[in-house]
Amino acid sequence: MPMxxxxxxIPDSDSICGAIALAYLKNQIDEPAVATRLGDVxxxxxxxxxxxxxxxxxxxxxxxxxxxxxxxxxELTQAPxxxxxxxxxxxxxxxxxxxxxxxxPLECWIRPVGCSNTVIKMMYDFYQVEIPAxxxxxxxxxxxxxxxxxxxxxxxxxxxxxxxxxAEIAGIEDFKALGMEMFKVKSAVDGTPARDLVMRDFxxxxxxxxxxxxxxxxxxxLSVFDNIKADLEADIAKLKEEGNRHSVILLLTxxxxxxxxxxxxxDDASIIEKxxxxxxxxxxxxxxxVLSRKKQVVPPLQDAFA
Amino acid sequence: MPMxxxxxxIPDSDSICGAIALAYLKNQIDEPAVATRLGDVxxxxxxxxxxxxxxxxxxxxxxxxxxxxxxxxxELTQAPxxxxxxxxxxxxxxxxxxxxxxxxPLECWIRPVGCSNTVIKMMYDFYQVEIPAxxxxxxxxxxxxxxxxxxxxxxxxxxxxxxxxxAEIAGIEDFKALGMEMFKVKSAVDGTPARDLVMRDFxxxxxxxxxxxxxxxxxxxLSVFDNIKADLEADIAKLKEEGNRHSVILLLTxxxxxxxxxxxxxDDASIIEKxxxxxxxxxxxxxxxVLSRKKQVVPPLQDAFA
Ligand SMILES: [Mn+2]
Ligand SMILES: [Mn+2]
Numbered sequence: 001m002p003m004x005x006x007x008x009x010i011p012d013s014d015s016i017c018g019a020i021a022l023a024y025l026k027n028q029i030d031e032p033a034v035a036t037r038l039g040d041v042x043x044x045x046x047x048x049x050x051x052x053x054x055x056x057x058x059x060x061x062x063x064x065x066x067x068x069x070x071x072x073x074x075e076l077t078q079a080p081x082x083x084x085x086x087x088x089x090x091x092x093x094x095x096x097x098x099x100x101x102x103x104x105p106l107e108c109w110i111r112p113v114g115c116s117n118t119v120i121k122m123m124y125d126f127y128q129v130e131i132p133a134x135x136x137x138x139x140x141x142x143x144x145x146x147x148x149x150x151x152x153x154x155x156x157x158x159x160x161x162x163x164x165x166x167a168e169i170a171g172i173e174d175f176k177a178l179g180m181e182m183f184k185v186k187s188a189v190d191g192t193p194a195r196d197l198v199m200r201d202f203x204x205x206x207x208x209x210x211x212x213x214x215x216x217x218x219x220x221x222l223s224v225f226d227n228i229k230a231d232l233e234a235d236i237a238k239l240k241e242e243g244n245r246h247s248v249i250l251l252l253t254x255x256x257x258x259x260x261x262x263x264x265x266x267d268d269a270s271i272i273e274k275x276x277x278x279x280x281x282x283x284x285x286x287x288x289x290v291l292s293r294k295k296q297v298v299p300p301l302q303d304a305f306a
Numbered sequence: 307m308p309m310x311x312x313x314x315x316i317p318d319s320d321s322i323c324g325a326i327a328l329a330y331l332k333n334q335i336d337e338p339a340v341a342t343r344l345g346d347v348x349x350x351x352x353x354x355x356x357x358x359x360x361x362x363x364x365x366x367x368x369x370x371x372x373x374x375x376x377x378x379x380x381e382l383t384q385a386p387x388x389x390x391x392x393x394x395x396x397x398x399x400x401x402x403x404x405x406x407x408x409x410x411p412l413e414c415w416i417r418p419v420g421c422s423n424t425v426i427k428m429m430y431d432f433y434q435v436e437i438p439a440x441x442x443x444x445x446x447x448x449x450x451x452x453x454x455x456x457x458x459x460x461x462x463x464x465x466x467x468x469x470x471x472x473a474e475i476a477g478i479e480d481f482k483a484l485g486m487e488m489f490k491v492k493s494a495v496d497g498t499p500a501r502d503l504v505m506r507d508f509x510x511x512x513x514x515x516x517x518x519x520x521x522x523x524x525x526x527x528l529s530v531f532d533n534i535k536a537d538l539e540a541d542i543a544k545l546k547e548e549g550n551r552h553s554v555i556l557l558l559t560x561x562x563x564x565x566x567x568x569x570x571x572x573d574d575a576s577i578i579e580k581x582x583x584x585x586x587x588x589x590x591x592x593x594x595x596v597l598s599r600k601k602q603v604v605p606p607l608q609d610a611f612a
Binding site: 074088094095097099102103105106107108109122126294295298302303 | 411601
């Protein structure tokens with residue numbers, strides 16, 4: 001029986017590419033593994049898979065009785081719904097330590113770097129397994145995505161060195177141009193329903209027993225939102241009404257200007273204003289220099305809720 | 307400001323030797339670190355430190371506002387009381403994933419092997435830092451202790467290879483003889499107050515919101531308990547009365563016969579009987595082949611409580 005290698009709900013490129021790369025590595029060291037996913041792939045991820053000749057991993061939502069290797073998180077809210085009936089055999093991640101627990105020993109490869117695929121490269125090095133060129137390509141793209149082409153404050157020297165090594169393996173001469181091409185694909189938001197955009201890269205967090213949903217859209221120019229921002233605001237308000245979240249936040253991130261406008265609906269917006277030291281105007285405010293949900297948005301909010 | 311490297315409450319040799327070994331490594335890679343401990347060192351650990359010329363790390367129980375690297379567990383019940391006011395920067399461990407969480411990214415070196423010091427050796431290899439002979443000696447002893455000189459079912463090939471490599475570095479020709487010497491020290495229980503014996507290697511676990519305390523005494527011959535078993539039984543009954551534990555279990559482990567007698571006081575002993583498939587007689591039963599609390603005692607009990 002193989003283990004399943006799966007990233008978080010509403011998978012990003014790190015979750016999908018990481019699952020493929022890690023499943024390949026595990027198979028090479030005689031631990032049968034199958035990459036799966038918990039949701040639709042984004043246009044960015046589809047671009048990456050297409051570029052390097054991969055199919056998307058199979059959609060699989062139930063894991064009861066199975067062995068699971070978790071990629072890119074350690075949070076119950078981001079894991080399969082029946083994860084407590086599965087055996088978690090490992091976690092590879094680069095986020096804060098979440099509330100997943102196990103009843104048996106496991107392996108955790110967690111590092112404070114910019115991308116899970118940077119950690120997966122360390123695993124390849126540890127096991128001395130050669131990385132095929134096409135897998136190096138998708139790993140490289142995942143790192144460029146998570147680190148916003150090295151601009152994110154989450155980016156470390158390890159991520160940059162890793163991309164350089166992977167570019168060599170994949171035979172990619174100008175990886176920054178590839179990164180920009182990828183972000184241009186990501187910036188094409190016109191014609192997409194508001195709910196699809198809100199949910200494209202959306203994560204729920206448990207903050208002192210309050211459920212907080214935070215979505216993020218990274219684009220090369222914020223003006224793409226001019227005609228649809230009102231729709232996005234209406235949609236996060238609707239999303240909050242539908243569920244039991246304390247707050248829903250949408251980050252509109254301009255990767256060239258290097259900052260984010262946040263759209264907020266909340267039971268108590270003062271917590272959000274306290275977290276970022278800024279007043280909201282009509283439920284919005286520009287946060288200069290903020291590119292990273294993980295490093296710049298979640299921790300201050302978690303502290304404000306504590 | 308240095309980070310503090312600290313093992314679990316009621317520290318065992320893995321916690322103490324691991325803290326010393328990891329703090330040394332961190333200092334070598336320019337991350338200032340100080341080893342500390344959360345309680346008294348056991349006679350076994352004192353023997354190891356003395357043999358290789360180390361002082362015990364300083365006792366330090368409060369870590370508010372500090373950076374902490376956790377060794378040998380990931381459980382709130384085993385961590386410093388004010389851990390939620392500290393920043394956990396890393397965890398090195400070989401147990402099930404517990405309920406510690408963080409609000410910032412960290413490093414986790416967790417592997418399903420027999421001892422945290424085996425994982426710390428992997429960290430030395432990763433950073434390409436040379437292990438001094440005396441540090442290799444204490445790491446080796448910690449692994450022999452946790453794996454019961456390779457007899458425990460938790461022992462893996464990685465632990466054995468690691469001990470072999472450390473023995474070479476430390477210049478120890480007969481590491482099994484050293485291990486037996488160490489377990490003889492551990493077996494000297496006569497004249498020690500019952501409470502000290504019960505608490506010598508005692509861990510609390512949260513099992514489906516029930517607090518379960520499990521102590522373990524490993525000896526080379528169970529007959530050392532002949533005169534004091536009644537005292538031990540009376541003491542765990544008293545310990546349960548004093549606290550809010552659902553159950554207190556004491557494992558009397560015979561490392562030569564390779565099994566454990568368990569002494570039990572419980573609000574519902576049928577859960578324990580269910581967990582191990584054995585009936586208790588006068589609150590006691592022999593579990594053949596059971597050497598490992600982590601692998602053979604905790605998981606079935608956790609499942610029985612679930
Ligand atoms: Mn990621
Ligand atoms: Mn240990």
